[in-house]
Amino acid sequence: MTAIAMPEASSAILARKDEIVARLIDAIGVDAVIHDPEETLAYECDALVAYRCPPLAVCLPASTGEVAKLLRICNDLNLPVIPRGSGTSLAGGALPTADSIVIGVARLNRVLETDFENRFMRVEAGMTNLAVSGAVAAHGFFYAPDPSSQLACAIAGNVAMNSGGAHCLKYGVTTNNLLGVTLVTLEGEIVEVGGPHLDPAGYDLLGVICGSEGQFGIVTEAVLKILPKPEGARPILLGFDANEIAGACVADIIRSGVLPVAMEFMDKPAIIACENFAKAGYPTDVEALLIVEVEGSDAEIAEQLAKIREIAARHAPKVMRESHSAVQSDLIWKGRKAAFGAMGQIADYMCMDGTIPTSQLPFVLKRMGEMSAQYGLGVANVFHAGDGNLHPLILYDANKPGDQEKCEEFGAAILKLCVEVGGCLTGEHGVGVEKRDLMVHQFNEADLEMQMRVKDVFDPKWLLNPAKVFPMAASHSRRTANRPAGNGPAGNHEKAA
Amino acid sequence: MPVTARPASEEELADVVRDHAARRAPMRIFGGGTRPVGDVPEIAAAVSACGLSGITLYEPDALTLVAKAGTPLAAIETALAAEGQHLPFEPADHRALLGTDGSSTIGGVAAAGISGPRRIQAGSTRDSLIGLRFVSGEGEIIKNGGRVMKNVTGYDLVKLLCGSHGTLGILTEVSFKLLPKPSTTGMLRIEGLDDATAITALTRALGSPFDVSGAAHAQTRPEGRPLTLIRVEGLPESVAYRTERLREWLAPVLPAGADIAIESDAAKTAAGWQWVRDVEGFAGKPGSVWKLSVKPTDGPGVVADIARAVDCRALYDWGGGLIWLLTPAPDAEAAPVIRGAVNARGGHATLMRRGAASDPAVPAFHPEAARIAALSQALRRKFDPAGILNPGLMGR
Numbered sequence: 001m002t003a004i005a006m007p008e009a010s011s012a013i014l015a016r017k018d019e020i021v022a023r024l025i026d027a028i029g030v031d032a033v034i035h036d037p038e039e040t041l042a043y044e045c046d047a048l049v050a051y052r053c054p055p056l057a058v059c060l061p062a063s064t065g066e067v068a069k070l071l072r073i074c075n076d077l078n079l080p081v082i083p084r085g086s087g088t089s090l091a092g093g094a095l096p097t098a099d100s101i102v103i104g105v106a107r108l109n110r111v112l113e114t115d116f117e118n119r120f121m122r123v124e125a126g127m128t129n130l131a132v133s134g135a136v137a138a139h140g141f142f143y144a145p146d147p148s149s150q151l152a153c154a155i156a157g158n159v160a161m162n163s164g165g166a167h168c169l170k171y172g173v174t175t176n177n178l179l180g181v182t183l184v185t186l187e188g189e190i191v192e193v194g195g196p197h198l199d200p201a202g203y204d205l206l207g208v209i210c211g212s213e214g215q216f217g218i219v220t221e222a223v224l225k226i227l228p229k230p231e232g233a234r235p236i237l238l239g240f241d242a243n244e245i246a247g248a249c250v251a252d253i254i255r256s257g258v259l260p261v262a263m264e265f266m267d268k269p270a271i272i273a274c275e276n277f278a279k280a281g282y283p284t285d286v287e288a289l290l291i292v293e294v295e296g297s298d299a300e301i302a303e304q305l306a307k308i309r310e311i312a313a314r315h316a317p318k319v320m321r322e323s324h325s326a327v328q329s330d331l332i333w334k335g336r337k338a339a340f341g342a343m344g345q346i347a348d349y350m351c352m353d354g355t356i357p358t359s360q361l362p363f364v365l366k367r368m369g370e371m372s373a374q375y376g377l378g379v380a381n382v383f384h385a386g387d388g389n390l391h392p393l394i395l396y397d398a399n400k401p402g403d404q405e406k407c408e409e410f411g412a413a414i415l416k417l418c419v420e421v422g423g424c425l426t427g428e429h430g431v432g433v434e435k436r437d438l439m440v441h442q443f444n445e446a447d448l449e450m451q452m453r454v455k456d457v458f459d460p461k462w463l464l465n466p467a468k469v470f471p472m473a474a475s476h477s478r479r480t481a482n483r484p485a486g487n488g489p490a491g492n493h494e495k496a497a
Numbered sequence: 498m499p500v501t502a503r504p505a506s507e508e509e510l511a512d513v514v515r516d517h518a519a520r521r522a523p524m525r526i527f528g529g530g531t532r533p534v535g536d537v538p539e540i541a542a543a544v545s546a547c548g549l550s551g552i553t554l555y556e557p558d559a560l561t562l563v564a565k566a567g568t569p570l571a572a573i574e575t576a577l578a579a580e581g582q583h584l585p586f587e588p589a590d591h592r593a594l595l596g597t598d599g600s601s602t603i604g605g606v607a608a609a610g611i612s613g614p615r616r617i618q619a620g621s622t623r624d625s626l627i628g629l630r631f632v633s634g635e636g637e638i639i640k641n642g643g644r645v646m647k648n649v650t651g652y653d654l655v656k657l658l659c660g661s662h663g664t665l666g667i668l669t670e671v672s673f674k675l676l677p678k679p680s681t682t683g684m685l686r687i688e689g690l691d692d693a694t695a696i697t698a699l700t701r702a703l704g705s706p707f708d709v710s711g712a713a714h715a716q717t718r719p720e721g722r723p724l725t726l727i728r729v730e731g732l733p734e735s736v737a738y739r740t741e742r743l744r745e746w747l748a749p750v751l752p753a754g755a756d757i758a759i760e761s762d763a764a765k766t767a768a769g770w771q772w773v774r775d776v777e778g779f780a781g782k783p784g785s786v787w788k789l790s791v792k793p794t795d796g797p798g799v800v801a802d803i804a805r806a807v808d809c810r811a812l813y814d815w816g817g818g819l820i821w822l823l824t825p826a827p828d829a830e831a832a833p834v835i836r837g838a839v840n841a842r843g844g845h846a847t848l849m850r851r852g853a854a855s856d857p858a859v860p861a862f863h864p865e866a867a868r869i870a871a872l873s874q875a876l877r878r879k880f881d882p883a884g885i886l887n888p889g890l891m892g893r
Contacts, residue, residue: 117700117704117793118700118792118794119704140706161649162649162653168647172620172624173649175653175656176624189868191869191872192866195792196792197790197843197844198616198790198815198819199610199612199660199790200845201790201847202862202863202869202870202873202891203660203661203665203873203876204610204623204656204660205872205876206656207623207655207657207659208652208653208654208656210653211649211652212652228705228706229706230708231706251558251559252558254558254559255557255558255677257677257678257679257680258677259677296708296735299734299735300732300735303734303735304732307732355645355647355648356645357559357561358556358558358559359556359558359559387645387646388559388647422644422645423645423648424643424645424650425650426648426650427649429649430649431649431651439650439651442643442650443640446637446638446639447640447641447651448651449637450633450639450641450654450880451652451654453879454652454654454879456879457872457875457876457879469651469652
């Protein structure tokens with residue numbers, strides 16, 4: 001998996017650009033359609049910045065009705081549609097093709113209903129994750145999923161990718177906190193799925209829509225579960241001599257019956273980089289660090305932390321630092337939260353996202369170290385230990401010829417390792433284009449065929465985010481069946497230097 | 498219904514299904530046969546998944562269990578209890594309520610998607626179900642999800658299959674995310690509240706930071722007085738603290754002099770929540786049993802609307818969002834009243850147990866909006882093109 005291929009653009013579509021743009025403008029107004037090649041550049045990629053291609057046009061509808069109008073046009077003209085939230089996907093979920101129409105939901109950003117008694121809110125899907133929590137914070141509530149991009153990422157993208165965050169061990173991921181959506185189908189139908197009541201009457205369509213990576217329709221509204229904020233939260237920092245020991249400590253904490261809200265793991269390269277960058281006071285003479293956070297009243301926090309200290313003590317920690325104040329808590333989290341920025345200071349990096357059974361942690365970390373030597377690329381690990389979701393950061397030099405390809409190969413090898421030990425290719429970032437061609441390592445033909453049949457139901461013409469999730473060969477016949485004839489210029493997705 | 502096939506392996510089951518698909522011969526699929534919800538016409542072939550039994554993998558350190566679909570629920574609960582863990586969604590035992598016997602299977606739990614009182618705090622069956630293997634209506638063996646709790650690789654067919662009552666595929670293996678069993682349970686008991694006051698109290702409790710894991714209200718019980726129950730679970734000191742704080746927290750919404758007690762006896766607490774979970778109060782009572790899902794604060798209004806037209810008794814769980822209704826009224830008379838009241842506010846009503854005065858024309862599952870029903874049927878045709886898996890259930 002070196003270069004990710006995208007389908008060639010349809011020359012028939014490219015040739016009709018003026019007519020297409022005119023119809024889009026007619027539907028939602030001239031201010032809401034971007035088609036100047038200079039301006040569409042802003043939408044040429046998401047957070048998987050190595051792959052870029054400006055779309056034919058970008059539409060920024062202001063209502064569900066406008067989304068429906070746009071989709072009807074795309075359906076009518078057989079135009080590929082790229083749904084877009086805030087463009088923070090690390091998997092290329094919002095990567096366009098030259099003949100596609102990007103439909104961004106950024107202007108749909110209002111809170112529509114807040115119901116503290118029934119503990120839900122209905123929001124437009126372009127709202128950012130953090131804005132959702134912010135809208136209810138004053139009432140003592142929050143929205144639990146907290147991806148690290150939460151300042152920027154949109155609920156639409158969270159729903160599309162079933163995003164997670166640091167607090168999944170206790171609160172679950174998006175799908176566990178989503179009660180309903182308004183989905184606009186390619187035919188322009190507006191479908192209400194779920195709602196403030198619990199559980200569906202029949203099949204759990206909401207469950208399969210969440211995580212469908214924008215391939216079933218465009219989500220314009222979401223009903224989200226909100227939770228009362230706990231009285232307080234405090235972390236403890238634990239340092240160990242070996243990854244294996246930290247891993248064993250994680251297992252023992254889980255076994256003990258304490259349910260921390262977060263258990264973050266950092267290996268030595270990550271500790272050093274974060275400490276140099278953030279000056280959080282992390283010990284640099286340990287091999288592994290754990291940040292374990294618990295919630296509740298002061299007395300409850302004390303009770304849980306005492307139990308965690310007792311468990312940790314059995315593993316002879318080199319460092320055991322409990323936070324006693326908000327300032328100390330912030331300091332403990334400061335290094336962890338700076339991890340990605342810290343890595344960016346040292347080198348270019350690629351962030352991987354596999355999940356492994358937590359029992360395999362020591363083996364996988366050891367194996368990753370060996371692979372790092374083999375590929376000649378550094379790797380730092382910062383991840384959610386409680387749920388086994390790894391985020392190896394592979395360090396490379398984008399200016400060095402061949403380094404990125406080597407990095408991608410290393411990344412693929414790590415993800416295959418995750419699958420081999422009983423885990424999966426992606427824990428919270430999604431498949432997108434990034435892991436599309438690796439799907440055959442986790443699923444066989446029958447598994448993938450059944451998934452593609454589900455897309456057939458929602459999007460029979462395969463126009464919604466068509467070249468994502470499934471290996472190109474597997475989805476080929478479905479994608480090409482309704483394509484307007486003629487291929488355009490190839491090589492639209494050459495990697496940025 | 499006599500079992501006509503009891504395959505001992507996934508491959509054998511796939512052979513049976515392929516044979517039926519080729520002949521377009523329908524089959525009735527069941528696990529322990531303890532949750533016979535829905536309307537099933539007479540079908541000659543009855544395929545049991547009970548031959549696929551056994552825990553495949555249990556990693557207490559990773560909070561993960563994988564088991565073959567026919568494994569008895571009781572065997573799983575015993576294995577988990579030995580490690581101080583449990584299935585977070587508190588699967589109900591509805592044998593007494595539904596008048597069935599036999600042994601519930603873990604596959605049946607997943608296929609029926611029945612969650613207990615802890616659903617409001619720890620999520621439902623589908624939230625704990627993280628992976629499965631199944632045989633499609635064409636006899637293909639399919640896997641989805643896996644054994645790790647964070648997994649967004651491909652579409653989440655696990656959710657779709659959960660609660661699909663064997664109409665999309667026959668489950669052969671299921672994986673669950675587990676949780677440590679809380680060491681201590683505390684309970685608040687309030688007697689004598691009317692429905693509206695009770696739901697207001699439950700709503701207030703659930704909106705508190707005290708992590709309530711059970712919130713129920715029974716209109717009547719054997720002793721005759723309404724009873725409202727609130728549960729908290731966790732470490733001992735924490736439970737003691739939260740029950741005390743909840744008592745103060747609720748005071749503003751309770752009538753002066755309300756009888757509010759803290760119950761800390763473990764056996765009594767467990768019995769109380771089992772009574773709610775299994776709807777024991779309606780077991781063996783004549784009449785039909787309905788299960789309603791509504792927005793919690795709509796609960797009392799929905800029940801009041803229904804009670805104006807038909808005689809009924811209600812047990813509220815999930816803070817008011819789940820209503821179990823017992824009514825002697827004939828289904829044909831009760832259905833439009835119950836479903837009308839639910840439709841007026843949003844939600845659904847399932848006829849869980851038909852009483853003596855039943856009418857087969859009343860569908861057990863709530864008729865869905867046209868577009869949702871069309872999508873559901875289209876999905877069903879993709880999973881089971883020959884229409885052989887439990888035809889008649891869930892709308893076809």
